[in-house]
Amino acid sequence: MTELKSRDKSGFSDVRRAARLSVAPMMDWTDQHCRYMHRLLSREVLLYTEMVTAPALVRGGALHLLAHDPLEYPLALQLGGSDLDELVTATRLGADAGYNEINLNCGCPSDRVQSGAFGAVLMQRPDLVADCVAAMCAAVDVEITVKCRIGVDAQKPQDVLPDFLQKISNAGCRRVTIHARKAWLQGLSPKENRDIPPLDYEIVHQMKADFPDLHISVNGGITTLAEAKAHLDRGLDGVMIGRAAYHQPGDVLRAADPEIFGTGEFSDPIDVARQMLPYIERHLSQGGRLHQVTRHMLGLFAGRPGARQWRRTLSEGAHRDSAGPALVETALAAISE
Numbered sequence: 001m002t003e004l005k006s007r008d009k010s011g012f013s014d015v016r017r018a019a020r021l022s023v024a025p026m027m028d029w030t031d032q033h034c035r036y037m038h039r040l041l042s043r044e045v046l047l048y049t050e051m052v053t054a055p056a057l058v059r060g061g062a063l064h065l066l067a068h069d070p071l072e073y074p075l076a077l078q079l080g081g082s083d084l085d086e087l088v089t090a091t092r093l094g095a096d097a098g099y100n101e102i103n104l105n106c107g108c109p110s111d112r113v114q115s116g117a118f119g120a121v122l123m124q125r126p127d128l129v130a131d132c133v134a135a136m137c138a139a140v141d142v143e144i145t146v147k148c149r150i151g152v153d154a155q156k157p158q159d160v161l162p163d164f165l166q167k168i169s170n171a172g173c174r175r176v177t178i179h180a181r182k183a184w185l186q187g188l189s190p191k192e193n194r195d196i197p198p199l200d201y202e203i204v205h206q207m208k209a210d211f212p213d214l215h216i217s218v219n220g221g222i223t224t225l226a227e228a229k230a231h232l233d234r235g236l237d238g239v240m241i242g243r244a245a246y247h248q249p250g251d252v253l254r255a256a257d258p259e260i261f262g263t264g265e266f267s268d269p270i271d272v273a274r275q276m277l278p279y280i281e282r283h284l285s286q287g288g289r290l291h292q293v294t295r296h297m298l299g300l301f302a303g304r305p306g307a308r309q310w311r312r313t314l315s316e317g318a319h320r321d322s323a324g325p326a327l328v329e330t331a332l333a334a335i336s337e
């Protein structure tokens, strides 16, 4: 596969094309193994890492968090942070590591993230976010993007969101993904914050009308390519899908290239499972465990005959010390039959 890199400071780049459909950053889910499989399902979609905090990279020296395979490109690194110097250093590390985009997280509501003064609390600090974006843009040629909510707590989205977008756009951000619901910073778990605050897609469409030059992707509650297409047809530039892409990758990603990008063909999840075998061999030969990879493969055949047996074989067997690619072959027999 060819390597796609964004080196276009105007932001109109290969990665921008890929942003027509992206898989959301998801902690503990969109790790390297997961992304590798997603890339086998779709050549075109934009993939995101889990959030990596700037302090972990800069103060903690956790450079292993940047590890990825060039096959995953186009690939965005999502950073969490709000300290300018740290973010700039982390952004440089990400660009040097080869990422095609660096994304700043302004949407994550967890306590741990709030205490570090980043994530969704940054919706209350648009000037600080703009300073961060400007410093990150100045530091690298890779495109800097933002993922945000429509507001937090008692904020009025129709007031704060345009102000937020104007400020980050003035600072050099040309592309933003908006999770179309508020985050409630007190009293809800991060999981509840992905379901309970109501979705408001209309305000995202309104922002596209108000900021026609900004590339705007919508995120939140979108579960099918048909829904994604409806948003694109109405004029949004991109759609980001999280949980549905993870739980039903065989539905959401296998058809993405022909249906969203007008290229390529439907991928076959059986082929993808087989293509994962050499990857698994490599992972095991480096001391990894089978379940670390196969836990992301459980949903590959969701909704298809044999899916339950596939899941059961993998979940029951993959933790065993001796478990290897043969277990995946055994699990596949339930599907192929």
Ligand SMILES: Cc1cc2nc3c(=O)[nH]c(=O)nc-3n(C[C@H](O)[C@H](O)[C@H](O)COP(=O)(O)O)c2cc1C
Binding pocket: 024, 025, 026, 027, 028, 029, 050, 051, 078, 105, 107, 108, 147, 179, 194, 219, 220, 221, 222, 240, 241, 242, 243, 244
């Ligand atoms: C397990 C999990 C972990 C998540 N981790 C992150 C994260 O690291 N950074 C982030 O911006 N959003 C994170 N999110 C939120 C998703 O990116 C996305 O905004 C949210 O799930 C709504 O999209 P969906 O309805 O398509 O899933 C996470 C979501 C899930 C389910």
